[in-house]
Every structure is written in C-alpha cells, then in structure tokens.
Amino acid sequence: MTDALYNDDIDLSPIFDLKLALVGYGNHGRSHALCLRDSGARNIRIALRPGSPSRAKAEADGFEVVTLAEAAGWADAVALLAADEAHRQIWDTEIAPNRKPGQALIVCHGFSVHYDLIKPPADCDVILAAAKGPGGAVRQEFEKGKGLIGFWAVHQDASGRAREIALAYLAGIGSGNVGIFPTTFREETVSDLFGEQVVLVGGMVALAKASFDRLVAAGVSERMAYIDCVHEIKYLADLIQSRGIAGMYKAISDTAEFGAREIEDRIAGPELRKVFDDAMVDIESDRFARKWVETYEAGEAMVADRDADEALKIEEAGRDLRSRLYGASK
Ligand SMILES: NC(=O)c1ccc[n+]([C@@H]2O[C@H](COP(=O)([O-])OP(=O)(O)OC[C@H]3O[C@@H](n4cnc5c(N)ncnc54)[C@H](OP(=O)(O)O)[C@@H]3O)[C@@H](O)[C@H]2O)c1
Incomplete structure (x- = not known):
C-alpha cells in the first residue's frame, strides 16, 4: 500500500x-480531544448541547465546555463528532447561523456531507478525517503508541490548507503511527454503511438470531445455542482480525473448516446477493440516509425495537451466561 502516509x-x-x-x-x-491535546493541540473547546450528560466528563478531563453557538463563533475549525443523524439539525440551527467566516468543518464519517444533509458555504474547508473503528479504540491504541488506520478526503478546499489540516488531525489522533490513506467522501460513506448493515451489525445479528432459533427448535438448550451461535463469534472475529480468513481456517478444526466450506456458497446464494444489491441501491441513492434522518427527527427512533430485543430468548440466554462468566453486573 504505497499511498499510506x-x-x-x-x-x-x-x-x-x-x-x-x-x-x-x-x-x-x-x-x-484527549489525543489531540496530547499531540500538542493547545486550543480545544468542547461544544455540547444544553443539559448534556457529557459535560461533567469533559470538564473533569480539563476541557472548557461551550455551547454549540459559541463554538461556531469562536473556532477556526469545527469537528462535528456528534451523532450523524443529528448533523443536519446541529448545522442548520447552531453552526450555520453563528459560524465564523472561513471556518473549516471536519467530520469523521462522510454521511452528512455526502448526502447533502448539510450544505457548507463556499468559504468552508470540508474535511473527512476518519479513524476507522470505534471511538474508544482511538484512545486505547493511541495510549499504546499506535492508532487506528486513518482515511482522509477533502470535499471543499477553500483555504488551500484542507489537506494539511486533515493529515495533521489524523496524525494527532494516532493514525500516523499505522498509516493514513486517501479516500473520498462517497467511498468512505458507502463502504461504512454497507459493511455495518450487511456484515458487522445487521448481517451478524440476523445470522445469530436465526441460527439460535433453529438450534432451539431442534431441542438444543438456549444456553448451548447461545454459546455456539453468539458467544463464540468473538473468538472467530479475533482470529480473522489477527490472521485473515485463510489463517482462521488453519487455526480451527478441520471439521469446522470442511463444514464451513460446504455451506459458504449456499449462504451467499442468490437470495443473499439480492439483499446486498437492494441494500446497496438504498445506500448509493440517498434513500437509506433520508429515511434514517427523518425517523430520527420525528423522535423516539427504535425505542420499541430496543424494548422488544430485551425480551427475546436469545437475550435472556446471553444475560444468564454473562452473569455466570463475568458476574451479575454485566
Ligand atoms: N470513522 C469511523 O470508523 C467511525 C466509527 C464510529 C463512529 N464514527 C463517527 O463518529 C461520530 C460520533 O460517533 P460516536 O461513536 O462518537 O457517537 P456517540 O458516542 O454516540 O457520541 C455522540 C455525541 O453526539 C452528541 N449529540 C447527539 N445528538 C446531539 C445533538 N442533537 N446536539 C448536540 N450533540 C449531540 C452526544 O451528546 P451528549 O453527550 O450530550 O449525549 C454525544 O456526545 C459520528 O459521525 C460517527 O459516524 C466514525
């Protein structure tokens, strides 16, 4: 990968x-915030909504907390690290009306910019600085002297300095220790949404729920079904992350490998590929993005789904197993 910095x-x-x-x-x-400060950024403020539960934590970490409107009037660059579905509201009501001219916008996921949910004016550098992975891991890896793989892109370069700000920001959060690659807002957004929908979250949960139900229907106890179809996912995911798919196959039993090879192509058959195609159509158009933001803005998004999940047998089995393995509090 020669294009890494x-x-x-x-x-x-x-x-x-x-x-x-x-x-x-x-x-x-x-x-x-913690990594950038440790890397030498001297002028960081944290912008939070009124009544934010995060205020105490930011202040305990030694940061000055300001309102979103104050931040918009003060900053040379605003890093919009709030939930993507809130970006349109935040931009339209807090940032755009109070924004200092020439202020840069930094996002760590391309969603709101790619789908035109926010429309920064021409004087705004619009920068993607995406450290690929969960936020907590950014700090954990940084503290080990490492980082998450970084991707940068520039949507608008009003100042002529957008690239250097993107790279400095990503290096400041540790990505320069492991590699920073160029991307585009489109590529980062489409890939991130597709991966989380069809594999990492939606696909994995669908497989876990359906396979748990099938094992239980075959007379297997809920505990055993949960262990075989959910709990052990982590061991296989760790093997794939550290050794790749071929390395994972070498590390597991030949019986497991043979069985997987027998069924792999049937699982990824025409029906699944149609599901993938449909998901990609919704992602590549703005259909998924609009639906999600409209659902969020209407309020109470996914509350009923979350309650319903809690009552599932698979969740009961998981809670029971975790309490035995890790104690009652988990
Ligand atoms: N590059 C990657 O691989 C990657 C991976 C994961 C996430 N991300 C991106 O990182 C960003 C943040 O994700 P996260 O995981 O850090 O989310 P998170 O832990 O849920 O934090 C979201 C923050 O947004 C704030 N927020 C939510 N709604 C708001 C509103 N209406 N007004 C003001 N603040 C609001 C929350 O404020 P309170 O503290 O007041 O509740 C909270 O501080 C998103 O753009 C996400 O896509 C990127």
Missing part, C-alpha cells in the same frame, strides 16, 4: 494553535 511524512503544526471546537463528547469526541 506516516508521522514522518506529516507536519503536526497546523493543529497546534488552531482554535478547534469538537462538537460532541461521546466515543470519538472524547478520544479525539
């Missing part, structure tokens, strides 16, 4: 004195 290729100084407002202090917001 590392710390030695990157000038960190663009972030040292930049007035940087981080909107949101969740998984990514907190990790970015």
Whole structure:
C-alpha cells in the first residue's frame, strides 16, 4: 500500500494553535480531544448541547465546555463528532447561523456531507478525517503508541490548507503511527454503511438470531445455542482480525473448516446477493440516509425495537451466561 502516509511524512503544526471546537463528547469526541491535546493541540473547546450528560466528563478531563453557538463563533475549525443523524439539525440551527467566516468543518464519517444533509458555504474547508473503528479504540491504541488506520478526503478546499489540516488531525489522533490513506467522501460513506448493515451489525445479528432459533427448535438448550451461535463469534472475529480468513481456517478444526466450506456458497446464494444489491441501491441513492434522518427527527427512533430485543430468548440466554462468566453486573 504505497499511498499510506506516516508521522514522518506529516507536519503536526497546523493543529497546534488552531482554535478547534469538537462538537460532541461521546466515543470519538472524547478520544479525539484527549489525543489531540496530547499531540500538542493547545486550543480545544468542547461544544455540547444544553443539559448534556457529557459535560461533567469533559470538564473533569480539563476541557472548557461551550455551547454549540459559541463554538461556531469562536473556532477556526469545527469537528462535528456528534451523532450523524443529528448533523443536519446541529448545522442548520447552531453552526450555520453563528459560524465564523472561513471556518473549516471536519467530520469523521462522510454521511452528512455526502448526502447533502448539510450544505457548507463556499468559504468552508470540508474535511473527512476518519479513524476507522470505534471511538474508544482511538484512545486505547493511541495510549499504546499506535492508532487506528486513518482515511482522509477533502470535499471543499477553500483555504488551500484542507489537506494539511486533515493529515495533521489524523496524525494527532494516532493514525500516523499505522498509516493514513486517501479516500473520498462517497467511498468512505458507502463502504461504512454497507459493511455495518450487511456484515458487522445487521448481517451478524440476523445470522445469530436465526441460527439460535433453529438450534432451539431442534431441542438444543438456549444456553448451548447461545454459546455456539453468539458467544463464540468473538473468538472467530479475533482470529480473522489477527490472521485473515485463510489463517482462521488453519487455526480451527478441520471439521469446522470442511463444514464451513460446504455451506459458504449456499449462504451467499442468490437470495443473499439480492439483499446486498437492494441494500446497496438504498445506500448509493440517498434513500437509506433520508429515511434514517427523518425517523430520527420525528423522535423516539427504535425505542420499541430496543424494548422488544430485551425480551427475546436469545437475550435472556446471553444475560444468564454473562452473569455466570463475568458476574451479575454485566
Ligand atoms: N470513522 C469511523 O470508523 C467511525 C466509527 C464510529 C463512529 N464514527 C463517527 O463518529 C461520530 C460520533 O460517533 P460516536 O461513536 O462518537 O457517537 P456517540 O458516542 O454516540 O457520541 C455522540 C455525541 O453526539 C452528541 N449529540 C447527539 N445528538 C446531539 C445533538 N442533537 N446536539 C448536540 N450533540 C449531540 C452526544 O451528546 P451528549 O453527550 O450530550 O449525549 C454525544 O456526545 C459520528 O459521525 C460517527 O459516524 C466514525
């Protein structure tokens, strides 16, 4: 991968004195703020909504907390690290009306920019600085002297400095230790949504629920079914992450490998590929994005689904297993 950049290729100084407002202090917001400060960024403020449960944490970490409107009027760059579905509301009501001219916008997922949910004016650098993985891992890896693989893209370069800000920001959160690659807002957004929908979240949960039900219908206890179809996912995921698919196959029993090879193509048959095609159509158009943001803005999104999940047998079996393995509190 010859197009990767590392710390030695990157000038960190663009972030040292930049007035940087981080909107949101969740998984990514907190990790970015702590890492950027440790990397030399001296001018960070955290922008939170009124009554935010994250205020105490940000203040305990030593950051000045401001309102979103104050941040918009103060910052040279706003890193919008709030939930994607809230970006349109935040931009339209807080950032756009109060924004300092020439202020840059940084996002760590391309969603709201790619789908035109927010429309930054021409004087705005629009930068993607995506450390690929969950926010908590950004900080954990940084503390080990590493980082998450970074991807950068520039949607608008009003100042002529968008690329250097993107690279300095990503190096500041540790990605320069492991590699920073160019991408586009489209590629990052489509790939991220597709991966989480069909494999990492939607696909995995669908397989887990359907296989649990089938084993229980075959007379297997819920505990055993849960262990074989859910609990052990982590061991296989760890093997794939550390050794690849071929390495995972070498590490497991020949019986498991033979059985998997017998069924792999049948699982990924025409019906599944049609599901993938339909998901891709919804993602590549803005159908999925609009539906999600409209659902969020209507309020109470997914509350009933979350309650219904809690009552499932698969969840009961999981709670019971976790309480035995890790104690009652988990
Ligand atoms: N590059 C990657 O691989 C990757 C991976 C995961 C996530 N991400 C991106 O990281 C960003 C943040 O994700 P996260 O995992 O850090 O989310 P998170 O932990 O859920 O944190 C979300 C933050 O957004 C704030 N927020 C939500 N609605 C808001 C509103 N209406 N007004 C103001 N603030 C609001 C929350 O404020 P309160 O604290 O007040 O509740 C919270 O601080 C998203 O863009 C996401 O797509 C990128």
